[in-house]
Amino acid sequence: MLTYYMPPxxxxxxxxxxxxxxYLDQAQQAxxxxxxxxxxxxxxxxxETGAKSxxxxQANLQQLQGYILELQRTLGINRRRAMRIRFR
Known part of the structure; x- marks a missing residue:
């Protein structure tokens, strides 16, 4: 069965x-x-609501990391697959 990735x-x-x-390139450079x-x-x-800046x-480095992760998630980059555990 094929499943397709649908970004959130x-x-x-x-x-x-x-x-x-x-935007992702700019954020990663920043x-x-x-x-x-x-x-x-x-x-x-x-x-659509206008430009934002x-x-x-250094104090809000984690906020920038979150911004990068959100852009990556939207683009379907670095998404994790569910781990399947098999018992034998």
Missing amino acids: KTMWSNLSKETLRI YNDLLIGNKPISVSYSQ VTYT
Whole structure:
């Protein structure tokens, strides 16, 4: 039986994959810049409700990680498969 991966519905669902990949690249670059000591880092994106901008510092590194994970999940990147356990 074939099953297809359906990404979860998020606030990013109405954006194209190309746009999401651009946002992901920018967020990953910002994360790298924070880790090597360049700070603060600004990331901006636009939606139907208008443009938004967020500035990240070392203090909110976990928030940036969450943003990256959310974009990856929407794109279907790094999704985990359920582990199957077999008893014999």
